[in-house]
Amino acid sequence: MMSIILRQHFEQLITLNDAEFDYLLSHFSFKKVKRRRILLERGDPVNNDYFVLSGCLKAYTVNDLGKEHILQFAFKDWWISDYQSYYKGTPAQLYIDCIDDAEVLSLTIANREKLCREFHKIEYFFRKKSNFGYIALQNRILSLLNNNVRERYEQLILLYPDLLEKVPKQQVASYLGITRETLSRLTAPAK
Amino acid sequence: MMSIILRQHFEQLITLNDAEFDYLLSHFSFKKVKRRRILLERGDPVNNDYFVLSGCLKAYTVNDLGKEHILQFAFKDWWISDYQSYYKGTPAQLYIDCIDDAEVLSLTIANREKLCREFHKIEYFFRKKSNFGYIALQNRILSLLNNNVRERYEQLILLYPDLLEKVPKQQVASYLGITRETLSRLTAPAK
DNA sequence: CGCGCGATTGAGTAATTTCAAATCTAGTGG
């Protein structure tokens, strides 16, 4: 079953015996999502954090002018949600769409907290995951502050070499905070 | 003593009796830092996470052209470090300077992990802190992606109304990812 | 075949940076 992906994911940081993993898994629910389906819309209650088994998703905002800005992508082994609203119980600020047919395991905030209470090592796991996430976001901020558009693009491709195969260029542009035209000119042959 | 600040900080999320708090506190060391002193330089080993009791610090990078980009400020009740290097044990990428005479409590990574191992509720505390930090960084990224310079500035002042009293404007500009000249023109009387 | 989406290209425009110089301010020493 696909749940082996979740188990391996947890076992990168902690060890679980079969009974523990089964118990853990029982707190998730499995879901298939089709390409272009919307998983979450602004204003919705944010009931779940999604662990991606396969496929590809994006979380983004839409501004007054209707422009999308992508906060994160999520592929196999990644988590995605509107965390602000998930943790605080407020309505979603973000949208989450399926870019490519996906399978996810969703975890409610209540179940997450329950697991953390019941198992010290799961609390440890999520602390570490959050630490790594924090570091990744700091690096993204530094990249936005320090680097020009070309450098940001090159760093991104270095970090995720197969991103362009998974995601349309205009969405990469949106993630970088530039227009699709500017990205297109970046990758165009040096005039 | 100043340590009451630390206790209240922890007690926002968990409860500690006197013995527990004393034990916790014994894992920190107190330090005074003078204005303009450098607490951490690129290449240093990152031994500590700093909890600020008073004063003001900044964490920043310096690029090839010698330009500073401020990743975070830290005032009373905040934590500051080069987390990537702190958690991974690699040499510092960031600088940390004292903007205003400060008192801090420092916590080594070994002591942090020890406390988390020994007290489930401290693990809980740091998980929650990391979650909140993650959310704050996501919001900063969204602000960088979604908003123009004026909007970013206005949001920042809304979020930290007394920032300008604590920090020179050029450092606010550096935090926003713009030049001091641009910030100056923002705040200039509408021509 | 044709539609729709994504990507590219060109031209003009807007925002921000760069560089240079002038001004202001707080703290220091005489």
Place this chain on the structure above:
DNA sequence: CCACTAGATTTGAAATTACTCAATCGCGCG
């Protein structure tokens, strides 16, 4: 108390970068 200085801020003008708008191209899917 005043003059001096270093740091911080402001202002101006030119250069650069990215954006907007518009048109075109390409391609896969139904």
